[in-house]
Amino acid sequence: MVFEMAQIEILPGKGAEFEAGVAQAVPLFLRAKGCSEVKLLRTIEHAERYTLMVRWDTVADHMVTFRESEDFQEWRRLVGSFFKTPPTVTHAEVAVG
Template sequence: MVTEIAQIEVHPGSEEEFERAVAQAVPLFSSAEGCHGVELHRSVEFPQRYRLLVRWETVEHHMVKFRESDDFGRWRALVGPHFATPPQVEHIVSVLPDATV
């Protein structure tokens, strides 16, 4: 399992519209092969900065199967107009199980 983290900066004043657009796009991720969930987080210190976390079975499920699908185009059509800069995307794997303190 890998987690895609996309840091997204949106245009000032478009935060609520962006959040609604991401909510509309959740079914696109939910129906994607290999997708196991999506979350959107907003920065407290930088309110125009978001982190989109998507859990994928493999990097290929994200970078090939989803990115080459029609649903990726639909995703970008919904959220792309709000981007102030291109998103920065990376993939991570967990190296420490969920630890409670």
């Protein structure tokens, strides 16, 4: 199990629209091979900063299977116009816990 963590900074004043777009996109992730959970976290101290956390079985499920799919294109169509800068994406695995 791996976690995709995408740091996303959006345009000022677009939070509600961005969150609505992410909510629309959740089913796209959940039907992807290897995806079992999607959460969007809003940073309390910086309202335009978010972390998208997605649980995948493998990095390849995210980086190959999902990223090369039509559903990924739809995800970007739903939310891409709200990005202030391109998201920074990393992957992590549980070390303790």
